[in-house]
Amino acid sequence: MKYRILGNTGFRISEIGFGAWAIGGAMNVFGMPVGWSNVTDGESVAAIERAVELGINLFDTADVYGMGHSEELLGKTLKGKDCIIATKVGNHVDDAGARKDFSEKWIRESIEGSLRRLNRDAIDLYQLHNPDPNAYKKGEVFDVMNRLKEQGKIRTFGVSISNPKEGLDLIRNHKPDCLQVLFNILNQEPVNEMIPEAKKNGVGIIVRVPLASGLLTGKFRETDHFFSDDNRSNYLTPHRLKEALNKVQRLKELTTEIGMPLGVISLAFLLHFEGVSCLIPGAKNPLQVEQNASASELEVGDDIIQKIRQEFSDYNFYLRYNIRV
Numbered sequence: 001m002k003y004r005i006l007g008n009t010g011f012r013i014s015e016i017g018f019g020a021w022a023i024g025g026a027m028n029v030f031g032m033p034v035g036w037s038n039v040t041d042g043e044s045v046a047a048i049e050r051a052v053e054l055g056i057n058l059f060d061t062a063d064v065y066g067m068g069h070s071e072e073l074l075g076k077t078l079k080g081k082d083c084i085i086a087t088k089v090g091n092h093v094d095d096a097g098a099r100k101d102f103s104e105k106w107i108r109e110s111i112e113g114s115l116r117r118l119n120r121d122a123i124d125l126y127q128l129h130n131p132d133p134n135a136y137k138k139g140e141v142f143d144v145m146n147r148l149k150e151q152g153k154i155r156t157f158g159v160s161i162s163n164p165k166e167g168l169d170l171i172r173n174h175k176p177d178c179l180q181v182l183f184n185i186l187n188q189e190p191v192n193e194m195i196p197e198a199k200k201n202g203v204g205i206i207v208r209v210p211l212a213s214g215l216l217t218g219k220f221r222e223t224d225h226f227f228s229d230d231n232r233s234n235y236l237t238p239h240r241l242k243e244a245l246n247k248v249q250r251l252k253e254l255t256t257e258i259g260m261p262l263g264v265i266s267l268a269f270l271l272h273f274e275g276v277s278c279l280i281p282g283a284k285n286p287l288q289v290e291q292n293a294s295a296s297e298l299e300v301g302d303d304i305i306q307k308i309r310q311e312f313s314d315y316n317f318y319l320r321y322n323i324r325v
Contacts, residue, residue: 001055002296006277007204009156009177011084011124015271015296017058018051018289019208019280023073024066026229029098033234035066036284037227041073043285048077050286054293060180060206060280062088062129063114071117079119086125086180086206087114088160090135102128102135104144111153126154127180130324133166142174160208162324164194171197178204180280182325184212185266185308186247186317191273199275209325210270210279211263212317215244218252218262235323244317254307260298267295272305 002015023044027035048059059078061070071087078085089110092101114123126148128141135141136159145157158178161167167179167190179198183190184207198205211217213232222242226233236244248262255265267279283289318325 001293003057004277005204006206007178007198008202009125009204011058011156011204013058013084013278014056015278016056016267016293017060017206017278017280018048018056019282020059020061020070020074021065022282022284023047024061024070027066028229029093033229033231034064035229035231036282037230039284044073045077046286047283047289048074050289051283051293052078052081052083054289056289056293057083058086058206058278058280059083060086060208062091063110063117064088064091064093064129067093068113068117071114075117075119084124085118085120086127086158087118087123088127088129089114090129090131100131100135102131102141104141107141107144107148111148115153122152123154125156125158125178127158127160127178130160130162133169136170136174139174142176158204158206162318164190164192167194168197171201171203175201176203178206178277180206180208182209182318183207183270183276184210185216185251185269185312186212186244186315187319188309188313189316189319192313195273195275204277205275207270207276207279209318210267210281212244212266213325215248216251216263216266218248220245220248231325235321235325240317240321247312247315247317250311251308254311255304258298258300258304261291264291264295264298265300267292268298268300269305269308271295272300 022036025039026037148154156177158176160180162182281292
């Protein structure tokens with residue numbers, strides 16, 4: 001496993017991290033699936049342990065993944081381990097409904113729950129979870145984060161985003177320690193301006209959804225459907241799936257000479273770009289962890305990089321359909 005420095009934080013993190021949304025398991029919020037099906041705690045714990053063995057040292061979760069279950073599994077399995085844990089805040093679910101909430105009251109209430117579940121005295125990286133720009137444009141929420149840092153509750157803070165324009169605004173006007181950005185071969189807009197700007201300003205970049213919700217593993221077919229308790233059923237409609245898989249087929253044709261699984265190639269492509277600190281593909285079992293980790297050792301040639309850029313740089317699947325995940 002190779003390592004990179006996360007912006008100006010000083011954290012030395014593995015190029016491949018562990019995205020822990022999936023291990024939270026299936027979850028419905030007022031009838032909408034917001035989790036992942038076919039997950040068992042035994043496999044999840046084995047996946048976390050295998051990640052540690054392979055040198056993965058950054059684990060990313062959120063308080064809402066499995067309503068705290070993902071954090072609990074990480075807290076138990078990583079207790080006493082030398083690793084960096086990132087979690088997120090901002091989703092408020094109660095009897096009144098589900099809503100975004102970045103108030104100081106909710107953040108302070110949430111962080112105590114996360115610290116307890118994660119078995120930590122402080123959170124290494126605390127992130128706002130995909131907020132609307134109105135939630136931070138006045139900067140008050142960052143005052144809260146700085147107070148938490150001063151109080152020793154967190155070491156660094158960041159923002160998880162879907163739209164790179166939001167990322168540019170955050171870099172230029174609010175200076176978070178880190179941005180977690182949706183970036184993959186089917187959604188390359190962040191590398192055009194946002195990621196270079198982050199590098200120039202010392203803002204770390206963690207790449208989320210690097211395998212495009214599994215599309216870039218190459219395992220799906222047009223006839224596939226997602227279970228009703230799988231979050232992808234919300235946005236990967238048959239029409240969108242067909243469109244994306246046509247692009248994936250073209251990607252297979254461009255990269256067949258590499259002779260590696262498409263998912264590994266897709267991750268290695270992202271590591272090519274300066275400014276990217278870490279990728280956090282999800283994993284449900286040790287085999288997926290092993291395949292993800294192997295991308296750190298694969299170098300994709302410049303000729304293939306250019307072919308992929310030429311073919312896909314103007315195609316942005318998630319931005320095209322305004323998908324926020």
